[in-house]
Amino acid sequence: EAGVVQSPRYKIIEKKQPVAFWCNPISGHNTLYWYLQNLGQGPELLIRYENEEAVDDSQLPKDRFSAERLKGVDSTLKIQPAELGDSAVYLCASSLMGGPNTGELFFGEGSRLTVL
Amino acid sequence: AQKVTQAQTEISVVEKEDVTLDCVYETRDTTYYLFWYKQPPSGELVFLIRRNSFDEQNEISGRYSWNFQKSTSSFNFTITASQVVDSAVYFCAVLNTGFQKLVFGTGTRLLVSP
Numbered sequence: 001e002a003g004v005v006q007s008p009r010y011k012i013i014e015k016k017q018p019v020a021f022w023c024n025p026i027s028g029h030n031t032l033y034w035y036l037q038n039l040g041q042g043p044e045l046l047i048r049y050e051n052e053e054a055v056d057d058s059q060l061p062k063d064r065f066s067a068e069r070l071k072g073v074d075s076t077l078k079i080q081p082a083e084l085g086d087s088a089v090y091l092c093a094s095s096l097m098g099g100p101n102t103g104e105l106f107f108g109e110g111s112r113l114t115v116l
Numbered sequence: 117a118q119k120v121t122q123a124q125t126e127i128s129v130v131e132k133e134d135v136t137l138d139c140v141y142e143t144r145d146t147t148y149y150l151f152w153y154k155q156p157p158s159g160e161l162v163f164l165i166r167r168n169s170f171d172e173q174n175e176i177s178g179r180y181s182w183n184f185q186k187s188t189s190s191f192n193f194t195i196t197a198s199q200v201v202d203s204a205v206y207f208c209a210v211l212n213t214g215f216q217k218l219v220f221g222t223g224t225r226l227l228v229s230p
Contacts, residue, residue: 003160040205042120042220043161056217089159103149103211103218107161 004108006092008062012114018080021111025094032069033105034077035091037084043091049075050097079113087115118143118210120221121127127188128227129198136222137193149211150184150191151218156204167191198228 005024013019026107030051035043038061040057046065048056058066064083069075081084093105119142129135138214141150152164167184175182179199183192195202204225212219 040125040222042209042222044220045217048216091161092158093161096135100185103151103166103209104163105161105218106163109159 001035004092004094004106006037006090007112008111009109010112010114012116013082014116015084016081018078018081019113020076021090021113022094023075023077023108024094025075025092029094029096029106030072031095031097032075033093033095034067034075035093035107037089037091037110039088046077046090082113082115084115087113088095091114118148118207118212118217118219120210120219122206122208122221122224124223124224125222126227128229131199131200131228131230133228134194134196135198135226135228137190137195137206137208137226139221140192141189141191141208141210143210143212145212145214147213149213151209151211152182152191152193153207153209153220154204155207155217155223161207164193195226198226200228200230203228214225 007022020039034046035042043107047060047067047083049069067077093107095105121140148169151166153161155161179196181194205225207220207223209220
């Protein structure tokens with residue numbers, strides 16, 4: 001079974017440019033997460049989707065970040081315009097919602113963004 | 117709000133040594149879950165274990181064992197007879213069941229040398 005797929009793995013852009021990250025979750029996983037991981041830190045939740053609905057986007061900086069999950073499968077995270085402080089790894093994860101699978105997230109390898 | 121403290125930033129051991137990774141958590145919830153995740157150099161976090169706040173039994177899985185002590189709000193992870201493949205960053209996390217939000221600690225980097 002394929003895991004969570006993210007692209008691109010690496011992206012280098014200049015500040016003020018836009019950037020987008022794509023995530024394909026594990027088939028059948030209705031919950032999708034975007035996490036931000038700064039160097040030497042643990043992942044921090046940006047947004048969580050249950051199917052198509054963003055149920056927790058309280059940590060998403062909405063002035064420059066946006067996300068969508070059309071049809072409740074793939075998701076895209078966009079930053080426009082990017083700032084130097086956005087340099088980090090953007091992790092996508094998916095899970096089955098609730099029950100014994102609570103909290104068991106399956107992560108992709110991440111998209112490493114460098115803003116120059 | 118939930119918080120997880122992993123005071124050990126980096127630990128270096130020689131293969132076959134036992135090593136314990138510490139985790140102290142804070143939560144106001146009476147029902148919560150605790151987790152350990154492993155992040156190898158490839159980058160993807162891998163789920164290792166989940167514990168329910170009502171179950172304080174220690175757990176052993178092969179060379180891995182976990183000690184959950186509610187009285188000290190700790191959930192420590194021990195690797196017995198460490199191997200080079202255990203080298204990774206290990207994250208402890210707590211889940212707020214009401215908001216389904218997983219909060220991670222800052223991680224402990226484990227280096228196992230041959």
